[in-house]
Amino acid sequence: MATTRSQAAADKRRQILDAAVITFSDRGFHACRVSDIADQAGVAYGLVYHYFASKDKILDTLFLERWTVMLERIREVDAQAVPAREKLWAIASFIVDSYRHDPNLMKVIIVEVTRAANSFGARHMNEIREAYVLLGQIVEKAQAAGSFRSEVAPQFAALAFYGAIEQVLTGWIFGVLAQGEAEYEQAKHYIVETICGGLDARE
Amino acid sequence: MATTRSQAAADKRRQILDAAVITFSDRGFHACRVSDIADQAGVAYGLVYHYFASKDKILDTLFLERWTVMLERIREVDAQAVPAREKLWAIASFIVDSYRHDPNLMKVIIVEVTRAANSFGARHMNEIREAYVLLGQIVEKAQAAGSFRSEVAPQFAALAFYGAIEQVLTGWIFGVLAQGEAEYEQAKHYIVETICGGLDARE
């Protein structure tokens, strides 16, 4: 069939990307060599450069693939007619589930891109900023509707919400926070409860 | 006098550390060369190795110098007989003021150490974890005293609080969040208000 050849090529490309996730995650982008990725993928060194123009482009691809899906998910959630608290829960849930599904990939995205202000973070600033903007809009609409109070600027609330999520993932990545099915669900609840409910005791 | 010589040596050492802050901050730890630091400090390449065993040790020194002060400040704040909300405000205030006083240093600490899970973050995991532990204890005591509700695990609340702060600093570092005297003060208020008060509207 006509697609066999191109299908095989797509598979090889994917094979290299998957190997890169493991390699970047294990040793870090800077510390690992392109030959490590090739070894991990079980292909020759040169083949990596047949599919990707540079080592950088591999990480760009991994980041954009996943980040784009996340942005779409945020837009989709925001379009639903549910309370803001539920929207935030759905977004926290999506990110936590992304980690559950592929912790290595999320580690790479967070450690090497969203937190790397000097290298990849700067290159993908627009995509990262877009997430803050979308989250800010959710908060802003909730404030206008009266379900969130207006004490905190929407843009700022978005940062705090996303920051709490990223810090929890970082806790898992560093191994300072317990992991497991129950912990993942618990985390979603805690994140929303902290940001929406606050720590203060009820009068 | 007897201290002239050793004083001059201490000054040179400080000069190199200050130059490293600027250089690491501008280009990132991995992207910059030791010769950049020497140039920035106005000293010969070899002198850097007279004062520091390696490029890594320079970053270790910068991080530990500042982190130790922060941990002390957290302990000091916790020892005071004030409400937990005020304790958290004082800590957020200290970190924001650290950024105000030396944004480059805080950028280096956050970008190259506390968020670098594969390299320096792993090496300084104990010091980083200690901050979470101390913050968790503040929350725990407040919950026991009834001023914070017990819905969220203390350890988790600590992550969310610290995560919100770090995300705000990252916003400033990336240039996606407005900076200035008013913004710094505003940020302290927003952080505490979000984490303690929550976003939900009051009934």
Added chain:
DNA sequence: ACAGCCCTTGACTGACCAGTCAATCCATAA
């Protein structure tokens, strides 16, 4: 059957840079 083309290989190159070291400088003390 076979020509064409893309896939695949891995040795090689050129550049880069952390860390070394032998030589020199100079403040201090005897």
Added chain:
DNA sequence: TTATGGATTGACTGGTCAGTCAAGGGCTGT
């Protein structure tokens, strides 16, 4: 004045690694 030893210099070395390239392999369509 002169000896001592830490401070200072910068050329050099050794190793690393991203990216290149020329050659071989095998699928595909005619």
